[in-house]
Structure formats: C-alpha cells, structure tokens
Amino acid sequence: MTRPLIYFVRHGETSWNVERRLQGQTDRPLNKNGIAQATRNGQKLKALIDDISIFDFVASPLIRTSDTMRLLRKAMGLEPDDFRTDRRIIEISFGEWEGSTLPELETHSPGVSKKRDADKWNFVPPGAAAESYEILRRRVLPFVEELVRPTVVVTHGGVIRTIFRQFGGYSEEEASRMHVTQDHVLRFADGELIWL
Numbered sequence: 001m002t003r004p005l006i007y008f009v010r011h012g013e014t015s016w017n018v019e020r021r022l023q024g025q026t027d028r029p030l031n032k033n034g035i036a037q038a039t040r041n042g043q044k045l046k047a048l049i050d051d052i053s054i055f056d057f058v059a060s061p062l063i064r065t066s067d068t069m070r071l072l073r074k075a076m077g078l079e080p081d082d083f084r085t086d087r088r089i090i091e092i093s094f095g096e097w098e099g100s101t102l103p104e105l106e107t108h109s110p111g112v113s114k115k116r117d118a119d120k121w122n123f124v125p126p127g128a129a130a131e132s133y134e135i136l137r138r139r140v141l142p143f144v145e146e147l148v149r150p151t152v153v154v155t156h157g158g159v160i161r162t163i164f165r166q167f168g169g170y171s172e173e174e175a176s177r178m179h180v181t182q183d184h185v186l187r188f189a190d191g192e193l194i195w196l
Helices: 015-019 032-048 063-075 102-108 112-118 133-146 157-167 172-177
Strands: 006-010 056-059 151-155 185-189 192-195
Touching: 006 032, 006 157, 032 063, 032 185, 056 063, 063 151, 102 112, 133 157, 133 172, 157 172, 157 185, 157 192
Parallel strands: 006 151, 056 151
Antiparallel strands: 006 185, 185 192
C-alpha cells in the first residue's frame, strides 16, 4: 500500500514547555511564542502545498493542538475551524507526574529520573492512565495506517517520536530522547521523514 504524503506539525509552545513541565494530556494554551510558531508553520505549509483541496486536516483535540491548527489554517488562507480531531494522536499521558518538572519529582522521589532514564521508551509513570512511549506508539499506529489522502496532522512531541520509531528506523533509545522542534514541519513521504 502506498502511504499518502503527511505533514506533521508539533503544537506551538506553551508556558509549561518553557518551564520544562511534563505536560502530557493536561490542557494548556499556547503562549505568545507558540502563536507565532503556529502562524509561521502555516505560512511554510502554504508555500509547500500546491493543491490544498486534496488535503485532510487532523489535530489532537487538546487546546494547544487545536489552536495551532486554527492558526496555521488561517495563515494558509483557509477556514480556521474546518478540520477534524482524533483522540489517538493526543499526547502521552504522564499520569500523576503531569504538571511537574523532573527536578521537582526528584525532590519527592530521589532516583526517579535515573530509573526513568534506564529505559525511557518503556517506562510508565505512576497513575492509572499513565503510558509509556511504546503504549503510545501502539495507539498512534492505527491512526497513521488509516490515512488515505494527503494530510496535515497537528500533534505532540511524543506522537512524533513514535513516528520516528515506527517509520524512521530510530531505536527506542534514539526516539525517546530526540528533540522535537515546534518551529518546523515534518514531511513524511516515500518512506522518508524530513524536517522542513
């Protein structure tokens, strides 16, 4: 099966990104820089895409991703709200750790960062809803496999890490530690992942 062209965009920056808090599925709005990033990514997509009419647009339903999608669509000259959402591309759940920084967690549970770093891809934080990157990968893969037309996807850093693990040949270690930028667009075509 030939996979359609997909552009992945990480949501714009939030105050918790700046503070290096584990954001996960907690709903946080974009900050001023995040709004500018989303707009620039929309301008970039407008320059990259010749026939926008054939594209589908899908975002994670969280505020930071849905607002990023609205801003980039507006920058592309499109109706901001004309997109769909899919919960399968929501960010990884950090369970009870959401809202904390790693240094804060270390204060309450010394050694927890070392334990997480030993196998970051498969580590599951405490909490009933918490996920590992591997659990997230299994949630995201069916979404990608079901895409049948060129698509712009606005999602999260964890989701993009699973894309690099599944389709980019990255090891679990590499994928779990890679930096996922908020001011570039990821092109997935012909089996290749390229940051633009």
